Amino acid sequence: MSLRDCDSIEILPTGPVSGTVRPPGSKSITNRALVCAALAEGDSTLCGALDSEDTRIMADSLRQLGIPIAWDVESKTLEVQGCGGHFGHAEVKPLELYVGNSGTTVRFLTAMLTLGKGEFRLDGNERMRQRPIQDLLDALRQLGADAVNDRNTGCPPVRVRAAGLPGGTATVRGDVSSQFLSALLMAAPYARQPVRINIEGPLVSQPYIKLTLAVMADFGIRVAGDDLHQFSIPRGRYQSCRYDIEPDASAASYFFGAAAVTGGRVTVSGLSRQSLQGDMSFVNVLKEMGCRLDWAEDGVTVTGGPLQGVDVNMNAMSDTVQTLAVVSLFATGPTTISGVAHIRHKETDRIAALAAELRKLGAQVDERPDGLRIVPQNLHGAAIDTYDDHRMAMSFALAGLRVPSVVIKDPGCTAKTYPGFFADLAKLGS
Numbered sequence: 001m002s003l004r005d006c007d008s009i010e011i012l013p014t015g016p017v018s019g020t021v022r023p024p025g026s027k028s029i030t031n032r033a034l035v036c037a038a039l040a041e042g043d044s045t046l047c048g049a050l051d052s053e054d055t056r057i058m059a060d061s062l063r064q065l066g067i068p069i070a071w072d073v074e075s076k077t078l079e080v081q082g083c084g085g086h087f088g089h090a091e092v093k094p095l096e097l098y099v100g101n102s103g104t105t106v107r108f109l110t111a112m113l114t115l116g117k118g119e120f121r122l123d124g125n126e127r128m129r130q131r132p133i134q135d136l137l138d139a140l141r142q143l144g145a146d147a148v149n150d151r152n153t154g155c156p157p158v159r160v161r162a163a164g165l166p167g168g169t170a171t172v173r174g175d176v177s178s179q180f181l182s183a184l185l186m187a188a189p190y191a192r193q194p195v196r197i198n199i200e201g202p203l204v205s206q207p208y209i210k211l212t213l214a215v216m217a218d219f220g221i222r223v224a225g226d227d228l229h230q231f232s233i234p235r236g237r238y239q240s241c242r243y244d245i246e247p248d249a250s251a252a253s254y255f256f257g258a259a260a261v262t263g264g265r266v267t268v269s270g271l272s273r274q275s276l277q278g279d280m281s282f283v284n285v286l287k288e289m290g291c292r293l294d295w296a297e298d299g300v301t302v303t304g305g306p307l308q309g310v311d312v313n314m315n316a317m318s319d320t321v322q323t324l325a326v327v328s329l330f331a332t333g334p335t336t337i338s339g340v341a342h343i344r345h346k347e348t349d350r351i352a353a354l355a356a357e358l359r360k361l362g363a364q365v366d367e368r369p370d371g372l373r374i375v376p377q378n379l380h381g382a383a384i385d386t387y388d389d390h391r392m393a394m395s396f397a398l399a400g401l402r403v404p405s406v407v408i409k410d411p412g413c414t415a416k417t418y419p420g421f422f423a424d425l426a427k428l429g430s
Contacts, residue, residue: 008383009411009422011400016304017264017428023251025050025076026277027417031058031104032212033243035112035186036219038067040082042240044219049078049245053416054102061097061109065116082240085190088116088162099124099156101347101388101416103179106156107136111183113160114145115190121150123157127388131155132345135173136180142170143184143195167191167235174203174229176342181231182212188233189221197231204342207278207316214276218243246270249277250319251418254394256283257323258428259302260291261330262401266428269299282320285312289331307331314371315339322395325354325374329363329399334375341370347416348387357384357392361399361406381405390416397425 025048034055037044049055051073059069059078065087070079088095099105099122106122110133113120123129134154140147144166150157165187172180181197188195203209206228213223220239225231247270259266271280273295286302287293288310294301309331314321318340328335343350355367360382364375381404386392393414400406414421 006411008407008409010405010407011397012429013404014262014401014429016262017258017266017401019428020267020269021255021424021428022269023247023255023424024052024418024420025245026248027052027054028104028208028211029215029245029276030055031108032182032186032215033245034058034062034078034080035108036215036238037080037082037240037243038062039085039112039115039190040219040238040240041084042082044080044082044240045242046078046080047242047244048076048247050248050417051076052419053100054104057100057102058105058108061099061105064095064097082238085115085237088118088120090117090163092118094119094121097122099128101125101128103131103177103346106158107133107177107179107183108186110136110147110158110160111140111187114140114147114162114165115187116162117164118162120160120162121157122160127347128156129153132176133158135176136183139170139172139180139184139197143168143191165191167193167195169196169198171198171200173201174199175201176204176345178203178205178208181209185209185212185223185231185233186216189236189238191235194235195233197233199229203228204315205278205318211276211278246275246277248417249275249279249282250391251421253279253282253320253323254398254421254425255428256286256302257327257395257398258401258425260286260289260304260307260327261398263304264428265301265303267299267301271300272296272298279317279320281317282323285310285324286327289327309333309335311336313339318343319391322350322354322391323398325358325372326395326398328374329358329361329376329379330402331376334373336371336373338368338371347389348392350389350391353387353389353392357396360384361403379403381407383407383409386410386413388413390414390418394418394421397422
């Protein structure tokens with residue numbers, strides 16, 4: 001029986017965990033590389049690609065655009081035949097693309113589709129229809145695109161009537177989602193004239209923008225924008241390549257967290273100080289809480305110790321907020337997480353969901369507009385609702401390593417980014 005067929009799973013306390021794990025490839029890098037490879041001149045090989053719901057949704061959507069993609073699950077390799085920026089046909093009936101609840105897919109593809117020819121409609125599940133996309137549509141229209149919200153809600157469905165992207169200058173808000181800017185950046189080289197993008201207000205999740213620029217550079221397009229508030233994108237074409245995708249740092253946070261909450265020792269291979277992913281900064285927060293870090297050339301080991309609460313702005317590593325929130329249950333003193341108001345627009349309202357589920361375990365939680373203050377109390381088991389959010393399921397599983405009778409509802413939601421998570425976590429049990 002697969003996890004998708006299970007209503008719930010009980011996590012059994014383990015004692016100190018120990019072992020080595022290599023999480024699957026980064027979702028963020030896989031989906032960015034898929035877009036660049038699809039638009040590139042020639043054929044690309046993506047090695048270490050993540051096989052998950054989100055990446056399959058992206059790959060399947062690109063296939064519907066006529067871009068051949070071969071997936072070798074055994075070798076974790078994707079072969080992508082680039083279209084050189086040419087896809088779609090003006091005379092063909094509108095193409096419907098279903099993106100589930102994949103935020104990267106809907107945002108990256110909305111911008112990419114403006115480069116093609118024809119009419120396209122992107123839609124998703126109920127939660128996707130609540131996730132904002134209006135700021136991206138406004139910026140695309142400033143660049144001459146015909147991209148509109150289908151229901152005047154500021155959220156998907158989205159309709160794109162494409163005849164190539166004229167280009168020019170656009171301004172986009174930076175405080176809702178960095179994925180809007182990443183989408184614009186990746187599409188911009190194929191506009192008919194150079195593109196200049198200005199950021200209005202603070203830019204959230206800045207490491208993800210640096211990640212986008214790094215992937216673009218590896219495919220041959222370098223962008224001027226060192227201050228991350230103004231970007232000048234030259235016209236050009238991505239060049240095909242063989243591209244190695246490093247393990248997912250957000251996924252690694254759960255194993256680092258497992259070491260922290262159990263006083264164990266866990267090595268994650270494939271990630272180093274040179275990682276492209278901002279979420280690797282999570283280990284530095286664990287160090288501040290009392291864990292020990294040992295870096296190697298191709299990995300890092302976290303050894304748990306007595307934990308102290310911390311006060312941390314997690315804007316630059318917001319996908320690890322849920323992991324830290326659960327780890328903080330086992331610290332001495334309160335933990336305050338700030339700077340993450342934008343995670344209310346993720347797979348669920350992650351701040352509200354965290355507050356509700358942490359309280360079920362017995363914690364005292366002060367929910368704030370941009371974060372949480374968590375005060376550890378006497379903990380007890382509970383059935384944890386996961387809100388169809390993979391990160392809720394994976395993070396709260398850590399509580400069950402210490403607290404009896406923690407039950408994770410809908411564990412199959414982890415298939416979105418990490419289908420083998422619970423099996424990998426079980427391997428670390430003593």
